[in-house]
Amino acid sequence: MPDIPPRQIQRRVDDGAADMGTLVGLGLAEEQPQPQYEGLFIAPPDLPPVDELE
Numbered sequence: 738m739p740d741i742p743p744r745q746i747q748r749r750v751d752d753g754a755a756d757m758g759t760l761v762g763l764g765l766a767e768e769q770p771q772p773q774y775e776g777l778f779i780a781p782p783d784l785p786p787v788d789e790l791e
Contacts, residue, residue, distance in 0.1 A: 757769065
């Protein structure tokens with residue numbers, strides 16, 4: 738029986754969960770920008786409690 742030549746190892750990214758720090762460290766993802774929420778929401782008006790309305 739002839740000798741089988743060794744196979745080359747192929748590394749692939751699986752679909753498993755990984756944290757972003759690991760992916761960035763491996764060069765598989767870019768650092769994502771942090772969302773800026775300031776100014777997107779309107780502050781509710783200062784209304785008295787419901788008990789004081791009567």
